[in-house]
Amino acid sequence: MSQKNLIVAFGGVSPEHEVSVLTAIQAISALEESSYNCIPLYVTKSGRWLTGGKLLDLSNYKEINQLENDAVSCAFVKDETGRTLLKEQENSGFFSKPKSFPVYAVLCAFHGSEGENGSFQGVCEMMNIPYTGSGVLGSSLGMDKVKAKLVAAANGIPVTKAVNFYESDWEQEQEDIITVAEDFDYPLIVKPASLGSSIGVAIANDREELVNAVETAFRYDAHLLIEEAVNPLMEINCSVIGTPEDCKPSVCEKPLGKTETLSFEDKYQSGGGGDKGMASADRIIPADISDELTRKIQSLATKTFSTLDASGLARLDFLVNANSKEVYFNEINTIPGSFSFYLWEKSDLRFDKLLTELIEIGLKKHRENNGRVRSYETNLLSEKAIKGIKGLKGSKN
Template sequence: MTSQQQPKPRIAVVFGGRSSEHVISCATAGSVLATIDRAAYDVIPVGIATDGRWVLADGDPERLRIRSAEELPEVDGSGDLVSLNAVAGGAELVVSAAGAPPSVLGSVDVVFPLLHGPWGEDGTVQGLLEMAGVRYVGSGVLASAIGMDKAVTKVVLAGAGLPTVPSVVVTAHDWRADETDCRERIAALGYPVFVKPTRAGSSMGISKVRGPEELAAAIETAQAHDPKVLVEAFAAGAREIECGVLGALDGGVETTLPAEIKVGGDHEFYDFEAKYLPEESTTIDLPADLPDEVIARVREMSAQVFRAVGCEGLARVDFFLMPSGELLVNEINTMPGFTPTSMYPQMWAASGFDYPQLVERLIQLALARDTGLR
């Protein structure tokens, strides 16, 4: 490179992480690493091991692939440690190899955090990046934290006049201190109810509860993931509709054609197996077979949810379409599944925007946006 040439923006792709969605994150990173335009960007793969260590990772997309249920990708925590240091005007990556003094790897222009769940999608990593003064892809601290917490999401959406399923929150203290009161609040919703961890994903810890006798076991199952438990009324007869939202460079938002998820076979709802072993029974209608009026409502409401939560970059909004025609927001995911075969990129592909275009747009949005209040 001659001194006249502009250096390429350097992107750190951060993946793996401490959450139970570590493997999915690795697979996503493999796809993104294989897609980023190397002629335009310098790319540094940074893995977060399951124990929380940040390491300079092997970014070989082939090794990050899910080959089979026995060969799952994982970040090797024994690599050289990496840290992100705030420096004047930005951030730099510092590598500490065993037995050698730390060395500066160089400045970082953008971090692409491909992390799902707690310690990644919940505002914690976003806070760290804000402190380091480095730009990053996706939602900021508050929107990430709101999106992770299904109970707080409802409060925010209610404030914006957006409807969700009626629910009650049962904290670990509530349940211990006054189980009778908790049971009364839950019974008022009417059985069956859905019991779920407030801050989790991939349907983990979720149960459908038919009557009060099944409640204690379901609360315990949810508490294994999160001491704060959400109990929701059953959305009877609902169709499950999803919609992708993407930020535009002019500050607006764009939405995809909606998709419908149809869960069949032995699955009573869209549980973990139906999500990740979908060949058995789940079918996806893309685009969803819905009247134009409903499609327009889904897209408009998705953009409203994105704005109400204060999202940036990308999000997937999930709905229950009730037999009455009422549309209820189920949840918002600020870092939705992002392999080329995941719902979010698939919905964009069906809407005329392919995976490389999606990755490029997200990087451009991140480069254009400063850290701090905005």
């Protein structure tokens, strides 16, 4: 393949749509001098797949309707040789015919929902194309706070005490759920199992606030968690790059929230936005904690990354009791905002090099998967074998 077409996939039907646009445009500009030819694959808020040069310019997103009109529908298709192409599905201009681009690799820059929960990763698997980040299992585990905690705890990684329940459980066993939760003592934290950006997360200081918080959170998700609060709280995050077998941690960061729990506004809207995304939030890098605590968190970060079958790059968020220095794994972000480049820059890895490494990991994983036996010759569909199968028309049984 002469040109290395890197499909940068972003946007999506997700509350974190805009943050994903920022992450993607940051990555595309970091890769400007690289050997990759970046081709945007923008998923609109209504789920349309679009491509076209205008999607590369952040200022065009101010007039989103105009941008969607100017862009061209696209899809992954296979050509007759089995190669996967990103194919335009309409004419991009009066005289130009729809173009198609052989896919070298996909840079997944979605945040939240189907772009980060394994669904899009599954599309890439079906199309047999290399893609960055965690696979289907790692991505879906990362999106489910309940399952991630269960798997982490089963592998000796400390997590906070929690009770999880569905809406029907709440209707039928509200008293029992409250009894279990109150056993952890107030304040309690209520959160949806599979959302991000602090949406639906609330702190409850008494029973009335707890019931209100649960009822509000059910507007966002059918599966919730009530957790013991880490108090006083210090949050420490650490990024990890690599594969489950071989990965390394970045320096740690200490995000500084203005409110008791970090809100969506704290995370993305402080400093007035701009194209800095996550990097503009208030944070201390490297975190001003002891070397011993840094090492402990870095080692828990790589262990949790492997345990949850993550791959490529992730950011792992920990809750630390500021007094006792006890550390709890809170969540893994399998496609962190801005690819956590600001942590890697402080770990002597420039953004373009970070992205190149991330793409190389995806390519290697793809080569390895394709090097293994993926189909088997059987005679199950031979005429003789079919005759012996029950429940088929024309078979004797």
